[in-house]
Amino acid sequence: MMSDSKKSVVFHLGFLALLFLLQFILPAYHHGNLARIMVLATYAMGYNILFGYTGLLSLGHAMFFAAGMYGMGLTMTHLGWTAGPGMLAGLLAGVLVSAGIGFLALRTSGVSFMIVTLMFAQAGFLTILYFGEWTRGDEGFVIRQADRVFAGIDLSDPTYRYLAALLLFGICLMLTIRLMQSRFGHVLIAIRENEERTQMLGYDVHFHKWMAVIASGTMAAVAGAAYALLFGYAGATFASVQYSIFPLLWVLLGGAGTALGPFIGTLFMFYLIDLSSSLTTAYMLIAGVALVLLTLFLPQGLVGEWRRKMMPWLT
Amino acid sequence: MELAPYLILGCIEGLVTAAVLALMAVGLSLVFGVMRVVNVAHGEFFMLGAVLAWFVADQLGGHPAIAFLAALIIAPLLVGTLAMLADMTILKRISYDPERTIVATIGLLYIIQQLTLMTYGSNARPVEPPFNQRIAIPWFEWTDGGLSLYWPWGLGTTSYKLAVIGFAIILLLGIWVLMTRTRIGLIMRATQLDRDVAQAYGINVDRVYAMVFGLGAGLAALAAVLIVPIQQAHYLMGHDPLLLSFIVVIIGGLGSLVGTVIAAVMIGLSDGLISVFFTPTLAKIIATLMVTFVLIFRPSGLMGSK
Amino acid sequence: MAQKDDAMADMTTPHITTKGLSRNFGGLIAVNAVDFEVPKGEIRAIIGPNGAGKSTFVGMLCGRIAPSSGEIMFAGQNITAMPAHRRIRQGMAYTFQITSIFARLTLKENVRLATSWRWNGDESAIEEATHAALEQVGLADRMDQIAGDLSYGHQRLLEIAMGISQHPELLILDEPTQGLADSEIASFVKLIRDLGGDMTILLIEHNMNVVMDTADKITVLNLGTELATGTPQDIRANKAVQTAYLGETHA
Numbered sequence: 001m002m003s004d005s006k007k008s009v010v011f012h013l014g015f016l017a018l019l020f021l022l023q024f025i026l027p028a029y030h031h032g033n034l035a036r037i038m039v040l041a042t043y044a045m046g047y048n049i050l051f052g053y054t055g056l057l058s059l060g061h062a063m064f065f066a067a068g069m070y071g072m073g074l075t076m077t078h079l080g081w082t083a084g085p086g087m088l089a090g091l092l093a094g095v096l097v098s099a100g101i102g103f104l105a106l107r108t109s110g111v112s113f114m115i116v117t118l119m120f121a122q123a124g125f126l127t128i129l130y131f132g133e134w135t136r137g138d139e140g141f142v143i144r145q146a147d148r149v150f151a152g153i154d155l156s157d158p159t160y161r162y163l164a165a166l167l168l169f170g171i172c173l174m175l176t177i178r179l180m181q182s183r184f185g186h187v188l189i190a191i192r193e194n195e196e197r198t199q200m201l202g203y204d205v206h207f208h209k210w211m212a213v214i215a216s217g218t219m220a221a222v223a224g225a226a227y228a229l230l231f232g233y234a235g236a237t238f239a240s241v242q243y244s245i246f247p248l249l250w251v252l253l254g255g256a257g258t259a260l261g262p263f264i265g266t267l268f269m270f271y272l273i274d275l276s277s278s279l280t281t282a283y284m285l286i287a288g289v290a291l292v293l294l295t296l297f298l299p300q301g302l303v304g305e306w307r308r309k310m311m312p313w314l315t
Numbered sequence: 316m317e318l319a320p321y322l323i324l325g326c327i328e329g330l331v332t333a334a335v336l337a338l339m340a341v342g343l344s345l346v347f348g349v350m351r352v353v354n355v356a357h358g359e360f361f362m363l364g365a366v367l368a369w370f371v372a373d374q375l376g377g378h379p380a381i382a383f384l385a386a387l388i389i390a391p392l393l394v395g396t397l398a399m400l401a402d403m404t405i406l407k408r409i410s411y412d413p414e415r416t417i418v419a420t421i422g423l424l425y426i427i428q429q430l431t432l433m434t435y436g437s438n439a440r441p442v443e444p445p446f447n448q449r450i451a452i453p454w455f456e457w458t459d460g461g462l463s464l465y466w467p468w469g470l471g472t473t474s475y476k477l478a479v480i481g482f483a484i485i486l487l488l489g490i491w492v493l494m495t496r497t498r499i500g501l502i503m504r505a506t507q508l509d510r511d512v513a514q515a516y517g518i519n520v521d522r523v524y525a526m527v528f529g530l531g532a533g534l535a536a537l538a539a540v541l542i543v544p545i546q547q548a549h550y551l552m553g554h555d556p557l558l559l560s561f562i563v564v565i566i567g568g569l570g571s572l573v574g575t576v577i578a579a580v581m582i583g584l585s586d587g588l589i590s591v592f593f594t595p596t597l598a599k600i601i602a603t604l605m606v607t608f609v610l611i612f613r614p615s616g617l618m619g620s621k
Numbered sequence: 622m623a624q625k626d627d628a629m630a631d632m633t634t635p636h637i638t639t640k641g642l643s644r645n646f647g648g649l650i651a652v653n654a655v656d657f658e659v660p661k662g663e664i665r666a667i668i669g670p671n672g673a674g675k676s677t678f679v680g681m682l683c684g685r686i687a688p689s690s691g692e693i694m695f696a697g698q699n700i701t702a703m704p705a706h707r708r709i710r711q712g713m714a715y716t717f718q719i720t721s722i723f724a725r726l727t728l729k730e731n732v733r734l735a736t737s738w739r740w741n742g743d744e745s746a747i748e749e750a751t752h753a754a755l756e757q758v759g760l761a762d763r764m765d766q767i768a769g770d771l772s773y774g775h776q777r778l779l780e781i782a783m784g785i786s787q788h789p790e791l792l793i794l795d796e797p798t799q800g801l802a803d804s805e806i807a808s809f810v811k812l813i814r815d816l817g818g819d820m821t822i823l824l825i826e827h828n829m830n831v832v833m834d835t836a837d838k839i840t841v842l843n844l845g846t847e848l849a850t851g852t853p854q855d856i857r858a859n860k861a862v863q864t865a866y867l868g869e870t871h872a
Contacts, residue, residue: 288425
């Protein structure tokens with residue numbers, strides 16, 4: 001009989017295989033959507049590490065996503081870097097921003113933490129606008145198709161784009177599982193469950209939280225860099241409050257503290273908005289109603305409820 | 316060009332901002348102080364106040380002063396009632412859990428905002444102020460006859476703006492009297508200090524919470540009615556004031572009314588002055604970073620007691 | 622082996638000491654310049670009327686509360702500035718006055734969290750320590766139950782198991798029998814007596830029977846200062862202690 005953690009790994013690998021196979025049967029429209037969803041779901045997974053597993057609610061994650069996006073976008077556009085170094089720049093930007101912001105923000109907790117992260121992200125957003133000369137502000141800038149090439153592969157081609165998105169999502173998914181099954185991951189969960197107790201069991205809670213912020217922010221940044229690379233655009237909208245709220249919404253809907261919850265939540269919300277925006281311009285209304293209903297009736301989220309009832313061994 | 320008259324202009328503009336901001340921030344602070352929850356939809360209550368003011372004025376027509384007065388009374392009442400309903404149906408059900416409340420109020424934010432978009436539309440619409448005389452800003456200059464007044468060209472404010480400042484002061488005093496000198500205020504402060512003890516003394520905490528939430532929203536709506544003749548009503552107008560009132564409440568000290576007012580004056584004045592001399596964006600960046608560092612290094616704010 | 626040398630030294634060096642340890646909250650002096658000394662292996666009870674500063678004092682020992690002034694020495698090391706989690710790693714274990722466990726995790730997971738860092742990733746050692754600790758408190762058969770589902774008394778025992786599983790040198794128990802039924806208290810006394818030996822145990826207690834049955838020595842605190850320290854018999858006969866307790870108005 002397989003151990004719980006092995007069962008979970010196998011299950012998730014199977015899910016990735018499913019996503020791989022889907023590309024052959026999906027019509028073009030949904031094929032493109034799924035690529036986008038996988039990148040955004042990676043952002044959500046990053047958020048989930050901090051919110052779902054460690055229990056820290058950040059309202060400013062857009063600044064990490066944007067750090068990656070602009071880290072890649074600006075180096076490619078203004079410094080002429082290619083895709084590979086560009087991605088690295090995005091990742092590095094993520095590490096630096098999350099380490100710095102995390103260090104400051106973790107001096108607060110609870111509601112103050114939420115507000116501080118919100119404020120830092122807002123300052124970041126305003127700064128992007130202020131330096132509009134380089135960032136093109138709200139309008140944003142396009143990353144030329146000719147530059148979106150990695151190791152000779154044209155990433156603007158739908159097939160390669162899908163595979164690249166799947167690779168990103170798959171790596172981050174399995175990394176998350178590995179992390180949460182490790183001792184470090186267990187301590188994060190313990191911190192979420194009872195921080196004081198965890199401290200008094202000999203764990204450096206502050207250090208663990210800081211590491212969680214860095215892991216979370218870096219994964220978000222990598223997603224941001226990938227989004228810029230695969231969809232060829234960087235803009236200030238992705239640094240706005242809205243893009244800090246989205247991952248919270250996706251994770252809550254899908255199930256905080258589950259590995260697949262972020263993906264399911266992103267998928268669900270994407271299509272919910274897709275469908276409702278054909279009905280009205282006020283499609284964020286759906287998001288609003290979803291948030292209220294979720295927090296009232298389904299606090300565990302879709303995958304969370306599923307896990308509770310059917311698969312308690314799921315990570 | 317004399318600097319001083321521009322400073323005066325900046326100050327007046329800043330005080331108008333401060334007046335409106337103070338009212339809105341006091342509403343937010345009350346809710347946090349008594350209920351210990353953060354209402355992210357506060358900006359939308361503000362926006363609703365402005366939109367409803369336009370609606371009332373539009374329906375009533377007639378003399379602007381009467382339409383405005385009607386809006387001043389009706390809009391806050393409607394918004395306050397709506398807030399009370401939201402509290403009783405949603406917030407109470409999630410037991411005012413801090414995290415879930417933030418999520419629920421974010422949802423409420425989108426619901427209110429988008430419903431307004433669907434009905435009121437995406438245009439900005441004006442409301443006429445009840446009176447609007449232009450008042451030129453005087454300054455001193457040395458002439459042969461000694462010190463005399465002159466009016467620098469192009470620098471002026473309006474009687475309405477000055478009235479807004481005055482009205483806000485009266486209202487804030489009124490709230491202070493309400494909180495410190497009336498029975499209702501006593502009940503609210505008792506519930507703030509210790510919810511369980513208050514309940515043991517027979518105070519219906521749920522009703523107090525609904526009332527406080529409604530009062531907070533009503534204040535935001537009132538602030539909006541005051542600013543709408545200057546600013547116009549637009550469905551996205553809640554966003555910036557929300558962030559600014561957060562800043563004010565935190566710097567002033569969560570739960571402290573006096574601190575909130577002082578911080579509002581500070582932020583409003585600096586916003587007004589920096590906007591006149593630099594850019595509004597820079598003003599916002601500075602204000603945002605200010606509050607962040609206050610929260611980090613002096614979490615209880617200027618005068619708070621968290 | 623270093624252990625044996627330490628054991629010889631421990632005959633003379635106290636295990637945990639405080640010098641002039643104080644804590645005030647604004648104008649209120651909760652703990653007032655307390656000098657305190659416990660040799661290794663002793664079971665010391667800390668008693669005193671409500672508000673005597675017992676929890677604050679012990680909170681400073683384990684690092685939850687920062688002292689206003691004074692010094693704390695543990696196993697010859699000055700730990701006054703050491704953060705709480707490092708003190709735990711040095712060999713302290715602490716159970717909370719109000720039970721603090723991981724209610725949504727199983728008993729096994731609770732104890733594993735307490736003990737896992739001690740065994741350097743050795744999975745079988747962790748399993749063994751977990752089992753042993755739960756056996757000692759009699760909860761081994763409920764290992765896979767969710768901790769929040771247990772009765773209050775059992776939750777307190779779980780917390781003690783978590784403390785024991787760390788194989789601490791100093792175990793600090795803050796009002797461990799509060800809320801326990803008589804039979805549970807009897808088991809607890811037996812558990813403490815069985816633990817004895819090398820482990821130094823600090824016990825804040827209100828239940829005088831438990832104190833008399835387990836303590837080697839008793840320290841009495843009143844109004845933040847040390848009133849007396851001595852054997853149970855000494856303390857029982859001490860006039861000042863009697864006044865401090867009887868001097869309180871009882872309902």
